[in-house]
Amino acid sequence: MYGLVMKIHCTHCDQRIEADDSLAGKTVDCPACSKPFKAVPVIEHEPPQSPATWEVENAKLMSNYGEGERAIHITLAVIVILFGLTVLLGAKSAIHEILAGICLLIAAVLFSGCAVAKSVHLLRKDLEKRSLDSE
Numbered sequence: 001m002y003g004l005v006m007k008i009h010c011t012h013c014d015q016r017i018e019a020d021d022s023l024a025g026k027t028v029d030c031p032a033c034s035k036p037f038k039a040v041p042v043i044e045h046e047p048p049q050s051p052a053t054w055e056v057e058n059a060k061l062m063s064n065y066g067e068g069e070r071a072i073h074i075t076l077a078v079i080v081i082l083f084g085l086t087v088l089l090g091a092k093s094a095i096h097e098i099l100a101g102i103c104l105l106i107a108a109v110l111f112s113g114c115a116v117a118k119s120v121h122l123l124r125k126d127l128e129k130r131s132l133d134s135e
Helices: 051-062 067-089 094-134
Strands: 005-009 016-020 027-029 036-038
8 A cells, every 4th residue: 555645855965756655754765866865754835925925915805895795885884783773772671782782883894894895905906006017
């Protein structure tokens, strides 16, 4: 039975080799230089993204949030506010006041989501403009 494949490299000639993971920690001969070395799996890391790269990628993901979604969020927020105020004005118990507070909190989240999406959309446009200007 074959195990998983791991990547190792020769400590003598730096040759990159794929080997069965059952060889991990064992001494093997390099197929390129024939010298023995200990098979230690090589862990390959992606280079970290710069903040500018992250901002561009995040802006691209958020750019699909268009005017239609913003209008829906604002409409929902207004409905939730009106419902919350109706409950608050007719509050006969503490549970009604809590429900009204939750409604107002939901409305605040909806409004802040609209603001964040708009900011990201503007950031994306600005980054695109800068990249076009630099070319």
